Amino acid sequence: MESISIFEIIKVGIGPSSSHTMGPWNAAGNFLRQIRTDHQIQDVKEVFVEFFGSLAKTGIGHGTDIAGMLGLAGENFKTIDTTKITEKIAVMKVANQLNLGGEKLIPFVYGEHLILNKKRSLDFHPNGMIFRAIFDNGEELIQDYYSVGGGFIATREENSYEKHCVRTLYPCHSGADVMRNVEKLGLQRISDLIFLNEESWRTKEETEREALYIWQQIKECIYKGVNKEDILPGGLKVTRRAAAWNTKLLGDKVYKNIDEWFQLVVDAEETFTTINKWVSCFALAVNEENASFGRIITAPTNGASGVIPAVLMYAQAFTDRTSDDDIVRFLLVAGEIGTLFKKNATISAAMGGCQAEVGVSSAMAAAGLTEIMGGTPGQVLMAAEIAMEHHLGLTCDPIAGLVQIPCIERNSMGAIKAITASNIALESDPTKARVSLDQVIQSMWETAQSMSDRFKETSEGGLAIAVNVAEC
Structure with a gap:
């Protein structure tokens, strides 16, 4: 492999x-x-x-x-x-x-x-x-x-x-591989290991630049999403909600560009309810852009493209982990977790249902957040496991064949679950965990193989049938 x-x-x-x-x-x-x-x-x-x-x-x-x-x-x-x-x-x-x-x-x-x-x-x-x-x-x-x-x-x-595969210095094809290499090299952070492996493709400086470019694209996508008020294309007549949320959360505050908007978000009231709404707003913004043929960040798929942006924006706006280094390390760890699912299970909803999209993205985001919040390597993997564990069996049943209902809201739920999974892991002892990341990946793949094709992005089961709207 x-x-x-x-x-x-x-x-x-x-x-x-x-x-x-x-x-x-x-x-x-x-x-x-x-x-x-x-x-x-x-x-x-x-x-x-x-x-x-x-x-x-x-x-x-x-x-x-x-x-x-x-x-x-x-x-x-x-x-x-x-x-x-x-x-x-x-x-x-x-x-x-x-x-x-x-x-x-x-x-x-x-x-x-x-x-x-x-x-x-x-x-x-x-x-x-x-x-x-x-x-x-x-x-x-x-x-x-x-x-x-x-x-x-x-x-x-x-x-x-x-075509893009190479053999890295310290191959990581499982969670066990990650832990083994971290311990072998005496590293304190998983991201340090990933930096070393990414040098098989590019220099560390190039990796950092690419990660920060991804972050800029994320910010721009969210900004576009919170500033558009219209009906999503396709025939379901789904109304965009992120812009209305953004306006309500900011009140009468005015901004002229993305930097001014971001600063207003950073300065916003930080109650549990308000932060929770912002996280959902970020996710909605990205997935409403996605539903409109907008340019987004695939992470690891488009149907799940709002989870990682929402959690990373949460970290940048509402925690003290706001440096460029934090952004880079978040994305490195999140991406590495995604490769584990890609290699050992699937990230295709047509193969595994939505657990393979929003579930994987939530696991990726949980790991990335735990990494920059000071989690140990064991806690990082634990966070990813917890997030996926609570997405197991999630079906892909888009109404009318559109990536809108239930897809858009599922990204908000995936982001919130990622943050919760991170918080649980950060307060836990991973040596006492009864379920490993590798075991949950195996379980996810077994679930995918047993899942009826009706629930694998065919619009032939679940909500797609219950709501009974012809493909748009």
């Missing part, structure tokens, strides 16, 4: 779903590269893409179709103007054309060249898709892809995250 950088787990993404939006987008980009490697874009006559299983069943609500089209058009979700996405898709649909790779206009009829096959699943993974290119000379290029969570893609031959 090879190591994964924490920046493959916590990274810049686009809403509303890492597995259903970013994954197909990455697959389309990979298919373009295949075409350019073996042929030429100018020689392509037609391109077809068919989505299967979970990708098809919640494809409209998750923007899977949009991601496939924009990916084939050569757009980059890290740089695209997110306010222009709807317009770009409308132009393609009206013209029945797609500018393949940004180089050649080809016929592209929605429903003919792009199909959501809800009746069939590919046997390799629930999130399957097949791309097919036909060339002027009659040749064809066909490739299957699978979106395996967190924006990662796989084929039957290879997995995209493996």
